Amino acid sequence: MVNRGTYHSRTSITARFFSRKPSPFASTLQIFCIFAFSIVLFLFYTRNSLEDEQKQPYFFKQSQFNEADLLSDMQTSDGKLWDAPFSYGVHPCIKPTAKFKAAMGSDHYMTVRSNGGLNQMRTGISDMVAVAHILNATLVIPQLDKRSFWHDSSTFSDIFDELYFIETLRGDVQIVKELPRELEALPRARKHFSSWSGVSYYEELTQLWKDYQVIHVAKSDSRLANNDLPLDIQRLRCRALYHALRFAPSIESLGKKLVERLRSRGGRYIALHLRYEKDMLSYTGCTYGLSDTESEELRIMRENTKHWKVKKINSTEQRAGGLCPLTPKEVGIFLRALGYPPSTLIYIAAGEIYGGNTHLMELTSRFPNVVFKEALATQEELRAFANHASQTAALDYIISIESDVFVPSYSGNMARAVEGHRRFLGHHKTISPDRKGLVEVFDMLENGQLEESMLSHLVWQMHEDRQGAPRERRGPIQGIKGRGRFRTEEAFYENPYPECICTSKRHFE
Missing domain, CATH: 3.40.50.11350 (Rossmann fold)
Known part of the structure; x- marks a missing residue:
């Protein structure tokens, strides 16, 4: 009796509630709840659909097949x-702009030890041409890597047309075959330039000329940034690599x-x-x-x-x-x-x-x-x-x-x-x-x-x-912070x- 009475009591309360005419506020609340519930259902099924798509192999996301495609x-x-x-209609453009400052004679010298295989050295040497221009230094013909996997004993002139390299870049940077004898015994500022550095980094290094007449570079690869460099510096890199750094005649x-x-x-x-x-x-x-x-x-x-x-x-x-x-x-x-x-x-x-x-x-x-x-x-x-x-x-x-x-x-x-x-x-x-x-x-x-x-x-x-x-x-690549992001960039010499x-x-x- 007690349970039955309780049930009837609750039923009548519910009935009385629904028999009343809902207030405007209650109607609005009900509509809002139904709308919210619909959104939750939509997101749930959409997520499941995306998860199913992500489980498919890479190429099935990219393609839909038909007989015409396969026949083609x-x-x-x-x-x-x-x-x-x-x-x-694109074409090469490596000519300096009107703002480019031609090379000036300099009694400051930069020696370079190029590292890596042939193409690592080639792009590194092209970077060093641009760096020498920024530092207003005379570039000494770089020494090539003889300690790489292949242990190649070739010198610069064995691989490249040395005279052509010097003459072609005469208006960009002064280049000599050897360091003057009177400077060989002098102490040098031995530097391992930071990778992917900009112009401001090298402009600060000009302070070294107060104490040294020669800067020695331990490595040449990837010493310049891929992006955000002045247009004339980028074009100089291209003149060096695609025009001046010609292989030896043989x-x-x-x-x-x-x-x-x-x-x-x-x-x-x-x-x-x-x-x-x-x-x-x-x-x-x-x-x-x-x-x-x-x-x-x-x-x-x-x-x-x-x-x-x-x-x-x-x-x-x-x-x-x-x-x-x-x-x-x-x-x-x-x-x-x-x-x-x-x-x-x-x-x-x-x-x-x-x-x-x-x-x-x-x-x-x-x-x-x-x-x-x-x-x-x-x-x-x-x-x-x-x-x-x-x-x-x-x-x-x-x-x-x-x-x-x-x-x-x-x-x-x-x-x-x-x-x-x-x-x-x-x-x-x-x-x-x-x-x-x-x-x-x-x-x-x-x-x-x-x-x-x-x-x-x-x-x-x-x-x-x-x-x-x-x-x-x-x-x-987005999301990578610090200097590590430079490693994820497409290389300048690649494109x-x-x-x-x-x-x-x-x-x-």
């Missing part, structure tokens, strides 16, 4: 394979001969910078496709190389993050997916491929017409370059610049320098593989989760905007647009 990919035209991207001559021999074989060719060399694989810790013995050899090399700071690397994570060079097999699949036929002439611009023919066959089985410089040049022609890796790398550079298509398997110094130079010369076709996206595709293909008929469409869609067309240089590539009146000479 199967009928790839010659123009699509070989033609340079539309350049929108290298230029043989390089042109090898290009002619390639043309006589097939007319058009791809220059493939196959960065599948022992030092790079060891440095990056990338062992995908290697045997246990090879992986261990690379680990030991990395452990014993003191200036490589990172010793323990997860190879699987490296590859998934797109941080590994593409393997010869992956390059072969990639080029076939783009539509290049097996008969395509491919020049390998690289040093010794790790594992030799064992790994190279994974590429040549798909593209038999693969050529190395050793097959193009005679033994006599190459004898002068023996044990001089920087000089043979210069041959690779020339052949890569002149190629119809350039494809780097990894974004190292060579790849960045060649891409930038090809952009400067007219945005010649340069296909930069999206390694992270490709690894995902390759793994899906290998695991049977992707039909091979879809591969070409996916790969083309991924690389429509990665073929060297004009675009402004990319800035730092010298807009400072050295213009759409206005031509300024190239």
